[in-house]
Amino acid sequence: MEMLSTIMNFTYTYVRSPDRTWGLLQSDGTWTGMMGLISREEVEFTPGPFFMDITRSQSIDYSPFVFMGSYLILAARGRPEVxxxxxxxxxxxxxxxxxxxxxxxxxxxxxxxxxxxxxxxxxxxxxxxxxxxxxxxxxxxxxxxxxxxxxxxxxxxxxxxxxxxxxxxxxxxxxxxxxxxxxIDQPYQRLEDVLDNYDVEIIVVPNTLIITYLETATSGPLHELGKLLGTKRVAYNKFVELENSMETVVRAGTHVIFDLDFNYINLLPKSFSLTGRCDFYLSRSVYATTPLAMVTQTNSLFLPRINELSYTLVESGLYDKWMKYSAPNSTMCKNPPRIITVTTILSLPSLWGMFAVFGYGLTVAVVLLMMELVCGGARVDQMRQVAT
CATH class of the missing domain: 1.10.287 (Helix Hairpins)
Incomplete structure (x- = not known):
């Protein structure tokens, strides 16, 4: 916004949507959230970024996309174990x-x-x-x-x-x-892993485009998650509530968050800055990968200049640099290790598997020995009877 206002020579004021959401299309054709502010021309434009979608494009105009976004699962990491x-x-x-x-x-x-x-x-x-x-x-x-x-x-x-x-x-x-x-256990790498665990609830942000995707999906994991909307397994949190949920129910292991990777940019670095540990991880599987862009009113006079500056931001790498340095420690917990090495003494929890195999082997050996003795004794008695 500072760069745009300096180059295009305008002043600006931030306006928040009443429901603090991105916005969904209602049955009467109106939009909620930030989409509603723009479609009703209460604001000129927003840097967003917004998912690019054909339904949204009928009420607003997009700039060229600034980056690709995907939905991922955020969950708590397990404790180091042997x-x-x-x-x-x-x-x-x-x-x-x-x-x-x-x-x-x-x-x-x-x-x-x-x-x-x-x-x-x-x-x-x-x-x-x-x-x-x-x-x-x-x-x-x-x-x-x-x-x-x-x-x-x-x-x-x-x-x-x-x-x-x-x-x-x-x-x-x-x-x-x-x-x-x-x-370090990281069990939820796919959406199917979460859906198969009925004790885990899924947190999603309401009035976002992913809700429409879930409701209209006809197959796959997104369809299965869409069938859970409105049940106890899906909890709705606004974006401003995600941080509190992450530090409470997600850390406890009872919930996971299913949201856009862009929204995790500040959550994970802030948690690491407070604790010095990577207590959370992002899934390897991604979903609903879509370009994101800035949004203006339809036929806005700002749009041609914003389009030109969007190309400049992306091609020069400035946007990626700003994203990387938008929060301290932004890359520390991007790919936390699943295996670590420690220096410690041997203990029974570390070796009980070996003792279990040893015990099973001795048990089988004793059983076979008893069978040999029984069968051998019976055969000797039979031979004596034949000789007699």
Whole structure:
């Protein structure tokens, strides 16, 4: 406004809409909010910026768009926590499948080659010993010695041992690193994630163009959100009320905000300036991406000059620079990390996943041992009866 007034040589006075909203078209053809002030010619123009929409263009005139805007979800970040199943992360599922497949292949080759050896050259139990030696190498157990004189068995076993040394040492190194990692939960990256959680309410700004989009959408997540309008899951807050809602119900995790990214420019930096932390995040998915522009009365005498200056602002990069520096710390919480590293001692909450796997393994081993004893005892009794 200062630049426009200086170049175009006019003075100005700000006028607020009575309902403090952008404005929606009513059933009688009139507009509410700031759109109503302009359409009724109570104000000359507004720097906005306003979403460009064909319905609005019938009552006002747009300047060339100054930037693209999108709707995003703003939610509270989780607290840093340990993933108890992090010991599974160093190896991807494909690696586990490849290791087990290779183990089966090595065992099968050694077993088959041992079976096809001449009978007089085989040591009793040699095939079983060679096969289970591969499993013992994977589990880092001792090996059973055999009197095998075949060089290919020793070569295959040696290559398998070298492969397992590299794999296990890499796994151990990554595992130690993961114990220092903390994960910050950011669960709502899509609108579908919010809609599927029935305990979370969605805050939207009333009398904005997004309400029209939600009411007229015929499919997709916007349609699903539109069906919730008027229910308890959708709460209406004016723009001036968003800051208070963000610091209360959104921080508590019971609500999220669904609004234009332009409106978050001051909310997130102000929160960071007060706390020194990025307690909120924006979703990766965006919706209703639309150009935004300044607005004037229809056939306003200001419009040609404003159009010229709009091109200058955008092409020179001045508008982007003003947006970036409009609030202190404006970029600090734009992309907060989801993973951080800390220096701390080991604790049971960090390792309970390993103990759980260990406990399950012991339980299965005891059950199998009892089954062997029961089945073995029954077979011995049966053989005695047959002998008798």
């Amino acid at each position: 993933n108890p199943w992090g010991f599974m992360r160093p190896l991807r599922p494909k690696v586990w499948v490849a290791v087990l497949t290779t183990l089966l292949a090595v065992c099968a080759v050694m077993l088959l080659l041992s079976v096809f050896l001449p009978t007089h050259m085989q040591e009793p139990g040699m095939a079983d010993a060679n096969t289970f030696n591969c499993v013992r190498v994977l589990l880092q157990e001792d090996m059973k010695r055999t009197k095998s004189r075949w060089w290919w068995e020793r070569v295959m076993l040696g290559v398998w041992m070298l492969m397992m040394v590299v794999l296990t040492q890499s796994y151990v190194g990554n595992l130690m690193s993961l114990l220092a990692v903390r994960y």
